[in-house]
């Protein structure tokens with residue numbers, strides 16, 4: 174389970190469109206060569222708008238220049254993954270839900286002539302379902318480095334018009350740095366980069382705009398391993414390692430989840446009392 178933050182770069186270029194900037198209002202777009210056929214939203218849905226060209230208006234068409242908009246979005250993910258480990262590999266699946274807040278869209282060209290616009294819904298929840306594949310590539314004492322990928326589908330918030338939007342899969346590549354706290358508990362950080370895009374189709378004219386939404390994430394989380402042995406049921410049992418009562422094997426009940434533990438000899442007290450504190454200066458500590 175993990176949380177953290179994400180930074181999504183929304184970006185789209187307006188091939189086949191133009192931008193109209195009237196003084197004192199947000200920019201609108203129009204289909205190339207037809208300035209009156211305007212749209213005031215093309216991010217989460219398509220909203221037609223009649224363009225009137227006011228005094229001092231600026232207009233540019235994509236035939237003459239590379240035009241488009243971009244925006245940075247901040248997000249907070251909450252992610253749950255279940256995976257199976259064998260040898261150095263891991264395979265699993267997961268679900269994540271994410272609060273996304275998109276900033277204003279700024280023009281990628283003509284920044285001094287075109288203003289920015291805020292999309293109809295700048296805050297929304299995104300959901301993702303994915304398969305996970307990974308492998309451990311490096312191990313240093315209680316630290317592991319795992320390279321993994323999340324591949325799956327995503328759903329943008331309810332403010333997005335699903336009837337006009339088509340999406341492919343998304344791919345998220347990450348490097349997980351884990352620290353083993355105990356046999357069953359690990360903490361990790363996972364920087365990752367994600368590639369995804371969606372296309373919004375315009376009901377009339379057969380035109381479309383592709384929105385890129387690549388993102389960087391930093392997740393911080395913890396992993397709990399499901400123990401294969403039952404916990405020892407005897408309250409007074411002090412065994413620190415896997416042990417048997419009768420003909421059944423149990424795991425230790427004195428095994429704090431935050432403490433590194435070797436299941437073959439136990440490590441609850443790695444420094445013996447005679448080497449601790451002021452005892453280490455004594456010739457005869459006991």
Ligand SMILES: [Zn+2]
Pocket residue numbers: 405406407410411412416418423
């Ligand atoms: Zn026991």
